Each structure stands twice: as C-alpha cells, then as structure tokens.
Amino acid sequence: MKRFIAVVLLSLVVVSVGFSAASAPLRIGICKIIEHPALDAVEQGVIDALTAAGYEEGVDVEYLIASAQGDFSTAIAIAQNFKAQNVDLVVAIATPTAQAAVEVFRGSDTPIIYGAVTDPVGAELVPSATDPSGNENVTGVSDMVPVEAHLRLLKELSPDINTIGIVYNPGEANSAILTEMALAAAPSVGVTIVTATADTTANVPLAAQSLVGRVDAFYVTTDNTVVSAIDSVLAASEEAGVPFLMADPTSLAQATLAAGFDYYEHGLTVGQIVLDVLSGVGTDEIPVTYQPSAEVHLNLDAAERIGFVFPASVVDQASAILYGGIIWERQSP
Amino acid sequence: MAALWIHAVEQGLAYGIAALGVFLTYRILKFPDLTVDGSFVTGAAIASILLVQYGVDPFTVLPIAFVAGGIAGLITGFLNTRLGITDLLAGVLTMIMLYSINLRIMGRPNLSLLRVPTVTRVVDAVWSPLGSLAILAFIAILTLAIKVLLDVFLQTEVGFALRATGDSEPMITAQGVNTKTMKILGLVVSNGLVALSGALVAQYSGFADVGMGLGTIVTGLAAVIIGGTLIRSSRVGWMTLGVLLGSLVYRVAVILALRYGYVIGFQASDLKLITSLLVILALVVPYLRERRLRKVSAC
Numbered sequence: 001m002k003r004f005i006a007v008v009l010l011s012l013v014v015v016s017v018g019f020s021a022a023s024a025p026l027r028i029g030i031c032k033i034i035e036h037p038a039l040d041a042v043e044q045g046v047i048d049a050l051t052a053a054g055y056e057e058g059v060d061v062e063y064l065i066a067s068a069q070g071d072f073s074t075a076i077a078i079a080q081n082f083k084a085q086n087v088d089l090v091v092a093i094a095t096p097t098a099q100a101a102v103e104v105f106r107g108s109d110t111p112i113i114y115g116a117v118t119d120p121v122g123a124e125l126v127p128s129a130t131d132p133s134g135n136e137n138v139t140g141v142s143d144m145v146p147v148e149a150h151l152r153l154l155k156e157l158s159p160d161i162n163t164i165g166i167v168y169n170p171g172e173a174n175s176a177i178l179t180e181m182a183l184a185a186a187p188s189v190g191v192t193i194v195t196a197t198a199d200t201t202a203n204v205p206l207a208a209q210s211l212v213g214r215v216d217a218f219y220v221t222t223d224n225t226v227v228s229a230i231d232s233v234l235a236a237s238e239e240a241g242v243p244f245l246m247a248d249p250t251s252l253a254q255a256t257l258a259a260g261f262d263y264y265e266h267g268l269t270v271g272q273i274v275l276d277v278l279s280g281v282g283t284d285e286i287p288v289t290y291q292p293s294a295e296v297h298l299n300l301d302a303a304e305r306i307g308f309v310f311p312a313s314v315v316d317q318a319s320a321i322l323y324g325g326i327i328w329e330r331q332s333p
Numbered sequence: 334m335a336a337l338w339i340h341a342v343e344q345g346l347a348y349g350i351a352a353l354g355v356f357l358t359y360r361i362l363k364f365p366d367l368t369v370d371g372s373f374v375t376g377a378a379i380a381s382i383l384l385v386q387y388g389v390d391p392f393t394v395l396p397i398a399f400v401a402g403g404i405a406g407l408i409t410g411f412l413n414t415r416l417g418i419t420d421l422l423a424g425v426l427t428m429i430m431l432y433s434i435n436l437r438i439m440g441r442p443n444l445s446l447l448r449v450p451t452v453t454r455v456v457d458a459v460w461s462p463l464g465s466l467a468i469l470a471f472i473a474i475l476t477l478a479i480k481v482l483l484d485v486f487l488q489t490e491v492g493f494a495l496r497a498t499g500d501s502e503p504m505i506t507a508q509g510v511n512t513k514t515m516k517i518l519g520l521v522v523s524n525g526l527v528a529l530s531g532a533l534v535a536q537y538s539g540f541a542d543v544g545m546g547l548g549t550i551v552t553g554l555a556a557v558i559i560g561g562t563l564i565r566s567s568r569v570g571w572m573t574l575g576v577l578l579g580s581l582v583y584r585v586a587v588i589l590a591l592r593y594g595y596v597i598g599f600q601a602s603d604l605k606l607i608t609s610l611l612v613i614l615a616l617v618v619p620y621l622r623e624r625r626l627r628k629v630s631a632c
Binding site for chain 2: 084
C-alpha cells in the first residue's frame, strides 16, 4: 500500500512538472542583421535542430524571430525587446547583432548563442577562442573559412597557379579578416595574392575585370557584397581562362569549384550549442566552436568552358560535382 | 515593457542629435546634404578608436567627434561653394570618400566597445541611484543642452545670416553677407552634430561599424518632416523641439512594430513596412483632426 501511495505521489509530481513545462514554453529570441540566404539558412538550421531534438514549436518552445533589416539601430532595439520580454535564450546571427545582444544583456544571465560570426574574439564577444572560463553568458559558433586550406586546394589544381586574385569588400568585417588571413598564409602556400576591392555590389564587375590577365586563379570568400554579384566574377575568370574557387558550396553553379560548408549545417551546429546550454552546460564551459568544413564541390561544366581538367587528387576529394547542369552527390560508402 | 519605452526615448534622443544636424542643413539652409551617412560613422569611428586604442575618456571623445564631423562638413562646403559642384553631388562625393576614410580611422570595418568604459556604462555606474533611468537622464540632458545651444546660435547675428542664406540668398547677399561662408558654417555645424550623435550611438550600442551610417539621412529627414508636421511653428525653439519629437516618433514606431508586430501576425521581414505605417498613422491623425476642426469652423 505504501508503495502504491508512493507511486501515485511520484506520478503526480511527474505530471505536474510536465504540465508546468507545457503551460510555459521556452522563449527563444532569434535575431539576424539582414535577410540573406546564408543568414536565413542559419536561422532555419537552429530551429530544425531544436525541432529534431523534440522541442516542438508552439508547444515546448516559442520563437521570437526578428531581423534588423540592415539597420544597426534596429539591432539594438531588437535585443532590448528580447530583454523586456524576458526571453530564456538569445540566438544572435552575424557580428553586429551579436554585439548588440551582448551589450544589451550585459550583467544578465540569459545565454546568448551567436552564429555566422567569423572572429568572435576580434568582435570581443568572448575573451578567448580556446579558454571559455571568461565567457560569462556568451558562446557560439564561428563561420571562419579555412582560407589556408583553400589556397592549398587552388595550388593543388595546378603547379602553375602562382598568383591568386581575391575580390572583396573591405567594409565587411568578415571579409576583411579572411583576406588578411589569405595574405598571411600566402607565403607558406607558395602563392602571391592580388586583391581588388568593391565597396558596393555595382562595383564588383569592375573589380573582377581589373584582375583579368594578372592572376592565375580567382578566389572569393563569404563576402556578402561580392556574392550578390558572383556571376560577374565567374565571367571575369572565364574571360581570363583561369579557375575560380568559391568558399561557399551553395554558389557552385557560379564558380569552377567550391569548398566549405553549407550555412544550413552551420545553423544545425549553432542549434546543437543551444541544446547543450538548455541541457545545463554553462556558456563558460563551451569554447568557440569552429564549423567543420571539408567539402569540395566541382563544377565540370564551368571547367569545360575554360578547358580546365581537374587533377585526379582533387576529384577524389570531391563530395559533389555539377555536370550537365545536374549536381551529382557522392554516395557515402 | 516600461524598460522598452525608456530605450525608445533614449534612442530617439540620441539619434535626435543627428536629426538636429539634418534640420540645420535641410530646413534652415535648404541644402540637401548627404554627407551625413558618412559623417555619422566618422564620429563613431573617431570615438571608438580613441576609446579602444588610446584610452581617451568617453566623454571627451564626444566633442572630438564633433570636430571630426565638422571637417567632413567643411569638405562638402568647399566642394560646393569653392569648386562649384552642385549641393547633392558634393554631399555624395564626401560621403563616398568618408567610407574609405572611416575604414582608415578604425583600421578595420568593425570595432567592438564591449570591453572599454563608454559614456553609457560610466553613467550607469555613477548615476546608479537613478536606476534604469540613468542613461535616459544623461542622453536627455545632453540632447536638450545641444538643442538649446543650437537655438541660441540661430538667434545670434551669425545665426540670422545663416537662416537668411537659406530663405533668400540674393537678398542677404545684397546685405553684404558672404553666403558661401554661411553655407560652409552650416555644413560644419550640421555634420559636427551628426558625428557627435554617431559617437554617442556607438558607445550606446557597444560597437562601431563602417555600415552603421546607412540611412542616417533618411531617418534624419523623417524626423525633421514628422516634427514639422506635429509642431507647426516658425519659432526656432519650437522647430528644434519638433525635430526631437519626430525622432522619438520614429523610434517608438520601431519598438511598437517589434513588440506587437508579431502578435498580430506580421513576420520579421515586415518590420520596415509596419514601422512606416505607424509613422504614417502618427502624421495622418493630427492632419485629419485638423481638417475636421476646419470643416466644423467653416459651418
């Protein structure tokens, strides 16, 4: 009998806990700086990761989704709104949104998880990339592009590739740092970097054209300005008859080859950090997570147009190829 | 929710300083000056690099930013009055130049102020008895002081000459006033104010970014025009008050759209639409009421 009562009591506790959880869903604020395919994909990835882990939208979790629509003052207002509405956790996508959230939530214990931030230490979101003990309420995932690996990949295409042209917008924080990294890594890879800058999308074609005849390959990182006019870079590389590497596989159709990760996967990684924090892991226990990226995609159609043949070593690495207008994925063994 | 209203007023007043700058060129001088999209960032950039690199006191960087913005205005004024480049193009050219110059000043496109003392953080600590109103009190005092200074300036002899330059250039030239000098002076003060606003906003936000000036002219003009509609007066003091009110209306609209937009089924991407609809509402309600009153009195 005693045991029976204990079971009844226990089940009552379980049920009431279950009910209280159901009646007050978790509130997560997600903000991004602007509507952009990559940032939208991160947002979707976060939500899908949580859904897959059993957080049903509207039942277990409520999302407050906001976009600053390119306006920096709105990024601050969004963070202030999240704070006023007592969200349980903030997901901040892109550097300025993350900085705004950190400033507004200063001194509070609401966790802030950032994504699509290239250099979280340079942006002062966290004090150290490896030691999380000083993180306070902030942690997240960096979308740092492995620039050096990309330069090596270009060098692997042909030993004749000695000069690599980069088109970028010096006004984009992420782009500026990736270009700096390329310049720093170039001597050890054995290449020379030539840059051409475009401050607006309209100036990208001119910048790309300025490199024709001066470089043996084109390289573009995750530069939002340049990506918006990516076709003009491909046109310039084809005019020069040299390969063009794009650090984003979603743009494969507009490049000779692409390497890197998909931003949806990046969102899933951010979502995983969110789940870790929700399960009780402290933000000061999670160091900066770097998005693993190893995928190489080849565009055989574009290579054919410039009469370029990929060496076997690169073909072996490829996880997908674009041929005859169709993307062929490598089947996992 | 109260906190959110406080923040809306803080931002309205902080951006209100930039709106006062736009008011000076657009309303007083009748000079459509696009320099401000660049000089706003110049103020933020100067302030940030001084705070981060040189450890300058956060209050001292505000007047320094004013001077830097003034130089930007000087360039536009020089291009327009001495080199004969039209007003719009002179402003655009300076704005474009400032993009590169701002990058040079900061040394990188984004400078974080999250780990240095800023005015907002100092005020928050020193005026802690005021609680959550401390930052609002500081920004209000600063903005109103600037408004009063601007009012006084526009009542001086030079101020009158400046206003006359915008109202009727040939007449004031006949009076022996050098209108070119007046235009340059107006542009210097205007861009100084805009840069000061940028320096304040960067510290308030915790970072400076080379892209943060985008739309300064649009929100500034919106504040000037909303203000002119809400307070109809040709007295300088009322006009500048109207500008600050206009800036507040805009920020309150953003906050309302963020807070209640999704409740009534709007998506994140609808933000700018809702904000603008709210501003239209703020403009139309007084207009319709006035028209109705006029109809009643006509009967």
